[in-house]
Amino acid sequence: MSIFEGLRFKTISSPIHRIDPRAKFIYVCVLFAIAVLFSQLIPLLILFFSQMPLIIIAKLKREWLRLMRGSMFFAAIIFIANMVSLYFYGGTQSLAAVVEHSLAMTTRFLILVESFSIFFATTSPDMLSLSLEQIGVPYEFCFAFTTAIRFVPVLAEEAQTIMDAQKARGLELERGNFIKRVKNYIPILIPLIVSAIRRSMELAEAMESRAWGASKKRTSLYSLKMKTKDYIFIVASIIVLLVSIYVRFFISIPSVTELMHLG
Amino acid sequence: MRRCSTLIEAENVYFIYPNGVEALKGVSLRINDGEFVAIMGQNGAGKTTLVKHFVGLLKPTKGRVLVDGVDTRTVSVAQLARKVGFVFQNPDHQLFSETVEDEIAFALRNFGFDEKTVRERVDWALNLLDLTQYRKTSPFMLSGGERKRVALASVLAWDPKILILDEPTIGQDAYQKERLRHFIIQMNQQGKTVIIVTHDIEFVAECEPRVILMVNGRIIADGDAREVLTDTVAIKEASLVLPEITQVFMGLNDLGFSWKVLGVYEAKCLILERLRGVRI
Numbered sequence: 001m002s003i004f005e006g007l008r009f010k011t012i013s014s015p016i017h018r019i020d021p022r023a024k025f026i027y028v029c030v031l032f033a034i035a036v037l038f039s040q041l042i043p044l045l046i047l048f049f050s051q052m053p054l055i056i057i058a059k060l061k062r063e064w065l066r067l068m069r070g071s072m073f074f075a076a077i078i079f080i081a082n083m084v085s086l087y088f089y090g091g092t093q094s095l096a097a098v099v100e101h102s103l104a105m106t107t108r109f110l111i112l113v114e115s116f117s118i119f120f121a122t123t124s125p126d127m128l129s130l131s132l133e134q135i136g137v138p139y140e141f142c143f144a145f146t147t148a149i150r151f152v153p154v155l156a157e158e159a160q161t162i163m164d165a166q167k168a169r170g171l172e173l174e175r176g177n178f179i180k181r182v183k184n185y186i187p188i189l190i191p192l193i194v195s196a197i198r199r200s201m202e203l204a205e206a207m208e209s210r211a212w213g214a215s216k217k218r219t220s221l222y223s224l225k226m227k228t229k230d231y232i233f234i235v236a237s238i239i240v241l242l243v244s245i246y247v248r249f250f251i252s253i254p255s256v257t258e259l260m261h262l263g
Numbered sequence: 264m265r266r267c268s269t270l271i272e273a274e275n276v277y278f279i280y281p282n283g284v285e286a287l288k289g290v291s292l293r294i295n296d297g298e299f300v301a302i303m304g305q306n307g308a309g310k311t312t313l314v315k316h317f318v319g320l321l322k323p324t325k326g327r328v329l330v331d332g333v334d335t336r337t338v339s340v341a342q343l344a345r346k347v348g349f350v351f352q353n354p355d356h357q358l359f360s361e362t363v364e365d366e367i368a369f370a371l372r373n374f375g376f377d378e379k380t381v382r383e384r385v386d387w388a389l390n391l392l393d394l395t396q397y398r399k400t401s402p403f404m405l406s407g408g409e410r411k412r413v414a415l416a417s418v419l420a421w422d423p424k425i426l427i428l429d430e431p432t433i434g435q436d437a438y439q440k441e442r443l444r445h446f447i448i449q450m451n452q453q454g455k456t457v458i459i460v461t462h463d464i465e466f467v468a469e470c471e472p473r474v475i476l477m478v479n480g481r482i483i484a485d486g487d488a489r490e491v492l493t494d495t496v497a498i499k500e501a502s503l504v505l506p507e508i509t510q511v512f513m514g515l516n517d518l519g520f521s522w523k524v525l526g527v528y529e530a531k532c533l534i535l536e537r538l539r540g541v542r543i
Contacts, residue, residue, distance in 0.1 A: 161353075162357070165349075167320065168318050168344050169344065169357065170421075190359035198355075
């Protein structure tokens with residue numbers, strides 16, 4: 001479950017935590033756009049490591065390491081899938097170029113995970129819901145969204161208990177061929193789903209009994225205000241995006257393979 | 264009855280959860296074959312953490328746990344589970360089959376019993392827990408108490424040597440509790456080692472097993488129910504309340520009664536004896 005650690009919000013204070021969620025959201029969108037814009041290894045690696053200062057400021061070093069370790073499995077799948085498809089169907093590329101391209105795609109994936117992590121680990125679910133509300137999303141949807149996020153750790157814990165209970169009845173998850181292994185998860189998924197449904201019913205009853213939705217117009221204790229530093233953050237993000245677009249279309253970037261040939 | 268060989272042995276066990284909580288701080292104990300043990304203590308004292316070590320669901324951070332002479336770190340949970348039946352607190356964490364029958368057969372099939380034996384064992388377990396009429400019912404349609412019995416039946420079906428029950432009395436009415444008590448005692452008399460985890464002191468007082476009190480990941484008292492449950496200092500330290508009968512007899516202390524009394528029947532006898540002795 002280490003991959004969730006990097007995505008879970010922790011109540012600590014840092015300059016990154018204090019940035020307005022909307023500004024952070026724009027920043028994450030910019031990162032996504034740049035990651036999709038480039039497909040060469042060098043700019044993607046630069047993008048990947050350019051997040052380091054932010055991670056250090058946000059005190060997320062340990063979570064970042066865990067996240068990267070947790071992502072290794074998927075990263076490996078992406079790398080292998082790219083290798084195989086490019087090698088067999090990619091035409092006349094050299095092996096070095098194939099490896100470089102696969103590495104680039106893997107880095108792109110890691111950038112997406114990393115920026116997701118920066119956003120979710122530094123934004124409290126409440127703030128997130130509040131910012132959605134202020135954009136004009138109906139409260140019902142915001143509430144459903146925050147509740148979903150809130151219950152992820154609860155569900156993870158419950159899944160662990162269920163796994164323990166079934167293991168104690170002789171279930172061996174790691175045994176058998178692929179189909180058998182998938183089947184092994186049925187005794188875990190059914191109790192998990194049943195209890196999630198049961199819990200949602202209970203939650204609904206508890207909320208209704210506390211007059212949820214009694215008043216149409218809701219007021220909130222906090223309201224989000226964009227401050228100067230938030231605007232600076234947004235403007236900086238957009239400038240980075242514009243520069244990247246310029247670089248992408250008007251400057252040719254050498255690949256690592258080419259550089260090695262020159263040297 | 265064999266009451267000599269050690270079945271479970273914990274040697275200076277420490278356990279730290281991944282989130283850094285130290286749940287066990289040097290627990291050592293021996294449980295002999297055929298014993299009936301109640302592990303008690305407040306929430307978060309480490310009771311469940313300790314018994315999870317006995318089926319290998321948790322492995323000690325430091326120290327070791329031997330079950331039937333085997334170090335739990337060297338075998339899988341499934342292998343240990345063949346000897347150690349663990350009934351979880353909440354039956355909803357394990358029920359998933361379409362019928363009660365399949366639910367009970369699940370573990371048997373996991374352990375590789377042949378179909379004939381599976382059928383025999385299922386019949387036996389259904390009968391034992393008075394569930395035969397629900398054979399073809401979905402476990403999800405049953406009441407809380409019945410679901411708990413199905414969970415218990417599904418574990419008893421493979422006839423484990425050791426039976427661990429985590430909070431067996433929660434959510435059970437008085438009648439079911441009484442039945443459960445008889446059932447546990449019967450199992451124990453048939454030679455099974457029974458370990459219950461609970462904070463239901465009245466239930467334990469009626470059963471009179473060996474009692475182990477835990478506080479903050481340590482064992483603070485271990486002995487006969489009569490000694491431990493009437494030990495005012497230890498009971499207070501474990502955030503428990505003395506059994507009601509004991510409290511009554513503490514109040515009668517100045518009349519010369521000992522307060523080391525647990526059972527209702529025993530209390531009745533003591534009082535009657537005294538009343539008969541009084542001549543007006």
